[in-house]
Every structure is written in structure tokens, then in C-alpha cells.
């Protein structure tokens with residue numbers, strides 16, 4: 001199963017001819033409510049591919065919170081550890097989009113910031129038993145760190161004493177050895193998406209990340225390097241890898257992604273299909289959710305193959321409008337992805 005410790009946000013979107021100035025009231029022509037938040041987005045994508053999923057999160061005891069929990073259930077996500085609180089409102093993102101597609105956004109994280117380590121401890125069994133745990137930075141850093149610590153200590157090479165065995169092999173060799181698949185299966189337990197990124201990220205986030213996956217702008221913030229090509233991304237990925245993760249992936253929008261692993265520390269570019277993008281909002285979350293699905297359910301695939309498939313799924317998501325509403329279901333995808 002895949003467990004996500006992360007955020008739920010209700011998106012409140014107004015479409016207007018232009019962005020208002022300070023003190024000004026303007027009329028928009030369309031309003032809609034969407035389900036967002038990086039954590040829930042990633043969980044929804046993994047669930048739609050067929051993963052058994054569980055969301056550890058906190059929303060308000062309010063109508064947005066009730067609707068959000070219903071949305072998770074509709075996506076077949078376990079809500080046993082989706083908490084509701086009276087102490088804060090459900091997280092919201094108020095978004096104004098002008099006709100050029102430019103936007104201004106106010107995020108009030110609300111209840112997301114009240115998800116605490118006590119809540120995580122109640123979900124201990126689910127976190128320890130999961131094959132993959134994903135987290136991001138839309139809950140407090142202390143909560144994300146605790147989630148990573150709990151998951152890391154219940155998987156990973158240290159736990160089963162195979163560190164040496166694995167570090168002497170490359171991914172390609174691992175792939176050829178069928179009986180070693182369970183080793184990979186356990187090693188890739190924590191998938192960390194450092195978003196939104198801050199330059200002073202605690203060093204433990206790196207050492208607790210089996211897979212560290214970010215986009216170009218997050219890689220720039222974290223490394224201080226300019227990242228605008230696969231070559232730049234390779235350089236940034238090396239810097240991040242040296243901070244202690246097992247695998248680093250940097251997504252590059254329409255280009256695809258770059259991967260790097262401790263066992264194969266040479267950056268590899270994995271290009272994606274050319275598609276007509278309609279709305280790229282949430283593409284990164286579709287990608288992360290898909291990757292978690294493959295790590296959990298297809299441990300025999302090479303990392304490169306998992307990333308090719310995740311690229312494909314994220315490319316499907318950019319071809320229709322919306323965030324979660326654009327994420328494909330298993331039944332709508334080519335059979336050879338499964």
C-alpha cells in the first residue's frame with residue numbers, strides 16, 4: 001500500500017478579466033471549487049492507478065473538510081487517519097486567474113498545520129506496513145520529519161541488513177536478479193517531495209529520503225544553482241545526492257525528468273512525449289503519485305522504466321483542465337503501463 005502524510009486544500013478559483021489592484025473590487029465571470037493540496041493530489045493519482053492508499057491528514061470540522069473527506073472516499077482512499085479539527089479551518093487556496101492565465105494565490109494552510117506527531121503515532125501501523133510513504137512540506141516540517149523517521153526505520157537497508165549487498169550492485173544488475181526484488185522493494189520506502197521548497201531545508205530530510213523528487217524551481221532553491229536544462233538538472237541532482245538521499249529525481253516539465261542514484265551516480269535524462277498541454281497545474285503531483293504506485297507495486301521494474309511510465313501518466317494529466325480532475329484512471333490508460 002501507499003500512505004501519504006500531507007496536505008488537503010480546497011481551491012477557490014475565480015476567473016476574471018484582469019487581476020484587481022489594492023482596495024479594488026472587480027467582477028469575475030466564473031467561479032469553481034476544486035480539490036487540491038499536494039499530499040492529497042499525489043494520493044489520488046496513486047489510488048487511480050490501482051494502489052491501495054491511505055491519507056494521513058487534517059482538515060477542519062467544516063463543510064470544506066466534510067467535502068474533502070468525501071472526495072478521498074470517492075477515490076477509494078482510506079480516511080481512517082484523515083482527522084477533522086475544530087481548532088482551524090480546512091486549508092484553502094484562493095486563486096484569481098486573469099484572461100492571460102496569470103494568477104495571484106493566497107494559501108491559508110489552516111488545519112494542515114495542526115497535523116502533529118501524536119496524530120502520526122496513531123497511524124503507526126499504517127505507516128510501518130506501507131510499501132511506500134510519501135510526504136511534502138505543506139504540513140509542518142516537524143510532522144514531515146517525524147513521518148519520514150517512522151517510515152524510514154520500518155524499511156530501508158539498515159533494517160534488513162543488506163546495505164552492502166545492494167551498494168555493490170547497480171540498478172541494472174538488480175533488475176536481472178529476480179530474487180533480489182524484495183530488497184529493492186524495502187529500500188525505496190520513503191518518497192519525499194520538498195515542496196514548497198525552502199533554502200534552509202533541515203539536513204535530515206535528505207538522509208531520510210530514499211527517493212527525493214523535486215521540480216526545477218525547487219532544485220534551484222535547494223542548491224542555489226540555475227536549473228533550466230537536463231544538464232543543469234544533472235549537476236543539481238549530484239549536489240542533492242551528496243546530501244544523503246538514495247535516489248534524486250528532478251522533473252523538467254515538458255522535457256521529462258533526470259534521475260540519479262547512489263548505486264549509479266551518473267545523471268540520466270528520461271525524456272517524455274510531446275503533447276498539447278492544456279493545464280499543467282498539478283503535473284508534478286501526478287508524477288509523484290504515479291512513481292509511488294510503481295515503487296510499491298512494480299518493484300521489479302528498473303527505476304528508469306518507472307520514470308518513463310510516470311512521465312507518460314503526468315503527460316496525460318496536462319492534456320485536460322483541472323488538477324485532480326485531470327488525473328487518469330487505470331482503465332483509461334494503455335495496458336502496457338501495468
Ligand code: ADP
Pocket residue numbers: 215216251252253254255256257272273274275277280281282283284285287310311312314315318
Ligand atoms: P510541477 O508540476 O511540480 O511544476 P513539472 O512541471 O516538472 O512539475 O512536471 C512534472 C512532470 O509532469 C514532468 O516531469 C513531466 O513528466 C510532466 N509534464 C509537465 N508538463 C508537461 C508537458 N507540457 N508535456 C508533457 N509532460 C509534462
